[in-house]
Amino acid sequence: MHVEFGNSFKKFYKTGNFWCDLYPTTKLILCFTVAMSTIVMNNWIYGFSVCLFYFIFAFFTGHGKQFTKTFLILFVIIGLFLVVIRQVGMRTGNVTPMFEIFGWIWYRESFITSLDVSSYMLGFAGGILLFFDTTPMRDLMYAFEHMGVSHVTSFIMLSSMQNIIDLRKTSVAILESQKSRGIETDGNILVRSKAFFPTISPLILGAFSSTEEKSIAMDARAFSVKRKHTFLRELKPMSQIEKILCLLFSLALISLTVWKIAAALIK
Amino acid sequence: MANQKGKIDKLSLFLIPIGIAVNFIGGQIAILLKLPLYLDAIGTIVVAALCGYWPGIVVGLVSNILNAISSPTTLFYAPLNMAFAVVAVILSKRKWFKNFFKTVLSALFFALIGGGIGACITWLVYGFDFGSGVSAMFSIPLHQTLGLPKFVAQFIAETSIDVLDKVITVIAVFGVLKAIPMRFLAKLPLGRIYIKDAEMYEDDED
Numbered sequence: 001m002h003v004e005f006g007n008s009f010k011k012f013y014k015t016g017n018f019w020c021d022l023y024p025t026t027k028l029i030l031c032f033t034v035a036m037s038t039i040v041m042n043n044w045i046y047g048f049s050v051c052l053f054y055f056i057f058a059f060f061t062g063h064g065k066q067f068t069k070t071f072l073i074l075f076v077i078i079g080l081f082l083v084v085i086r087q088v089g090m091r092t093g094n095v096t097p098m099f100e101i102f103g104w105i106w107y108r109e110s111f112i113t114s115l116d117v118s119s120y121m122l123g124f125a126g127g128i129l130l131f132f133d134t135t136p137m138r139d140l141m142y143a144f145e146h147m148g149v150s151h152v153t154s155f156i157m158l159s160s161m162q163n164i165i166d167l168r169k170t171s172v173a174i175l176e177s178q179k180s181r182g183i184e185t186d187g188n189i190l191v192r193s194k195a196f197f198p199t200i201s202p203l204i205l206g207a208f209s210s211t212e213e214k215s216i217a218m219d220a221r222a223f224s225v226k227r228k229h230t231f232l233r234e235l236k237p238m239s240q241i242e243k244i245l246c247l248l249f250s251l252a253l254i255s256l257t258v259w260k261i262a263a264a265l266i267k
Numbered sequence: 268m269a270n271q272k273g274k275i276d277k278l279s280l281f282l283i284p285i286g287i288a289v290n291f292i293g294g295q296i297a298i299l300l301k302l303p304l305y306l307d308a309i310g311t312i313v314v315a316a317l318c319g320y321w322p323g324i325v326v327g328l329v330s331n332i333l334n335a336i337s338s339p340t341t342l343f344y345a346p347l348n349m350a351f352a353v354v355a356v357i358l359s360k361r362k363w364f365k366n367f368f369k370t371v372l373s374a375l376f377f378a379l380i381g382g383g384i385g386a387c388i389t390w391l392v393y394g395f396d397f398g399s400g401v402s403a404m405f406s407i408p409l410h411q412t413l414g415l416p417k418f419v420a421q422f423i424a425e426t427s428i429d430v431l432d433k434v435i436t437v438i439a440v441f442g443v444l445k446a447i448p449m450r451f452l453a454k455l456p457l458g459r460i461y462i463k464d465a466e467m468y469e470d471d472e473d
Contacts (some may be wrong), residue, residue, distance in 0.1 A: 018415045042394075059270045070337055078340065085403050086396070117394045121340060128339035154281050157330060163288035164333075171292050175299060185300055197439055199296050200289075200309065204443050207450065215281050224277070 012236040019061045023238040024135050024143040026246055031131035033249040038123025040257050044112065047119025054126040063133045070133075076126050079118040086114035137161060142235055151229055167207060175199050275325075278454050279318035284329045284415055286310035286326035287333065290348075295435075303401065304432040308377070315355035316364055317447075317455045323352025324386055343392050350380045370441040374433035381433060382426025389425070397421060402428055411473050 009166075014021050038047045050070075058067035087106055096108035141154035178198050179185055185195045218224075275283075285447070289310030297306040311330065315323025327348030334341040364368040380383050389398035396417060397403045397410075405424035436447050445462050452458030 068383045069326035074338065074340075081403075082393070085398075085407070088407055113394070113396075116394075121392070125339040128335055128342070129337075132336040151339055152280065156280075156287075156325065157333075160287040160333060162330060163284045163396070167285075167288045167292045168295060171296055172299075172432050189302065192302055195300055196296060196302065196306070196435060196443060198301075200293060201446060203292065203434070204285075204289055204309070205311065207445055208282065208447060211278060211281045211285065211452070212454075215277055219277075220282070250341050 009232060009234075014236070015231050016259050017061055019057070020134055021236065022139045023242055024240055025147070026242040027131055030141070030249055031127040033253040035124045035127025037253055037256055038127075040253070040260050042116055042120055044115035044119040044137040044189070047116070047123040050123045051119070051126050054130050059131065062133050067129060070129055071122075071126060074129075078121045078125065082118045083111065083114040084119075084122070086110045086234060130253075138233075139194045141245060142231060142233075143207055143267050145229065146237075153163065163207070167203060170206065171199060171203050174202055273320050275318070279322040279456060280462075281323055282314050282318060282455075283322055283329070286314035287330050288320070289313070290326065290330040291333070292418045293439075296464060304428075304435060306432060306436055306439075308381075308433075309347060309436050309439050311348050311351050311442075312355040312377075312436065313443055316359035316440065316444060317452070317457050317461075319354050319428060321455045323355060325402065327352045340392070343388055345383065346388070347381060347384055350384060351377055356381060356457070359460060362439075362460055364441060364444050365461065367441060370437050371434060374430060374437045377433040378426055378429035379428035382422060384424040385424045385429070386418065389421060410411035 021025070033051060038050050041047065054071070055064070055068065058064045087104075087110055096109060096110045098106045100106070131163075136155075137157055141149075141157055145151055145154055153223055175185070178195065183195050184191045186192070287310060292311045293306040297304050311323055314326045319341040326347055327350075331341050331348055340345070354373075358364060358369075358373050358376070363373050385452050386402075388460045389402070390396075392398070397406055398421070401422065402424040405427065408416070409420035409423060410417050413420075433448035446456075447461065449462050450473075452461050
């Protein structure tokens with residue numbers, strides 16, 4: 001059993017899912033080009049079709065639940081809110097009434113404009129969400145390090161994520177402690193603002209004080225050694241098919257952009 | 268010890284992840300206390316004020332990249348946090364954060380960046396119209412009742428919201444800078460600015 005465990009590190013890490021096992025930069029390029037294409041197209045039919053595709057794809061990769069949860073929040077904040085904002089804020093160009101809600105007339109022109117804007121915002125956001133939902137940050141950093149990015153960048157990204165988790169726990173503990181010693185956290189905005197300082201200050205000072213020890217500990221683990229790093233978990237390198245796919249998607253985005261600019265100039 | 272030829276010294280490097288985490292947690296505490304504010308630039312300003320341009324800019328940029336994991340549209344606003352770092356270094360070098368009133372006054376610069384550049388980004392991203400954030404709730408009445416152009420209304424709304432946010436932010440920064448131990452400050456590139464009677468110690472060394 002121990003041998004089996006040891007041998008598992010000799011193979012490339014795999015999840016068994018076609019999408020999740022793609023090289024992180026392949027996923028990044030594919031998601032980013034599709035996300036950017038919604039901005040370039042600026043068309044609600046295209047934008048929302050891409051969003052629907054994201055949903056189906058997220059379920060296919062086994063991350064549907066996680067994706068839906070975050071995407072729905074964005075859909076309400078960006079999508080629905082923007083539609084209402086445009087109906088209230090857009091006054092010029094509205095000529096075709098659509099329907100009426102308690103005397104408030106909704107116009108087709110501002111409705112279509114809001115759909116266009118919210119579709120590319122959600123199209124862009126969805127692509128980035130899908131990428132981060134299906135790609136662990138350590139895998140992305142692994143790919144970047146293989147491209148020549150310094151291991152310091154990986155440290156900053158991964159350590160920040162860990163620090164967020166640690167400091168979140170500490171902040172709750174500090175807030176509870178401050179409450180127990182009588183600091184008001186309820187009341188008007190001024191009272192609540194005052195409670196902010198005794199919570200954030202010890203949090204930052206405590207985090208800062210641990211930095212020196214961390215610096216020594218990292219040096220003891222050869223953080224500053226300038227030589228090629230090894231990885232416990234290796235990912236399968238980018239295949240030829242992945243390279244061709246990335247090239248095709250990038251070319252498609254460039255062509256789409258040129259076509260849109262040319263069409264705008266001709267107009 | 269200090270920044271040489273754009274290189275980040277080791278202690279500053281280890282402060283970067285903390286600055287990023289503080290940016291996040293500041294916003295989280297604001298939510299816990301039900302404050303209608305962002306308070307997400309404290310880490311950027313503290314690290315920039317103590318460590319210089321590059322560490323501050325990295326904190327600002329990475330904060331927005333990590334924020335994009337749950338809210339990708341924050342990526343568009345990354346230049347804001349990076350601009351906060353640049354301004355924080357300039358003000359720190361001019362010793363503004365050593366004086367409470369100057370510190371509070373500095374909130375105006377940060378609010379102008381947050382509101383000004385923020386309004387420009389919102390304007391571009393949302394198709395040259397109002398955004399979908401809290402500022403839209405203030406900018407639309409400004410546009411409709413006072414007849415202000417949409418961009419001006421958006422600019423005024425975003426700057427006004429940012430003033431209160433940045434006043435609280437810089438007061439927190441002032442408190443933190445005051446409370447950091449001298450022996451720790453001495454190891455940071457711009458820490459000397461915040462050491463009491465630093466010039467006197469230098470004279471003694473001479």
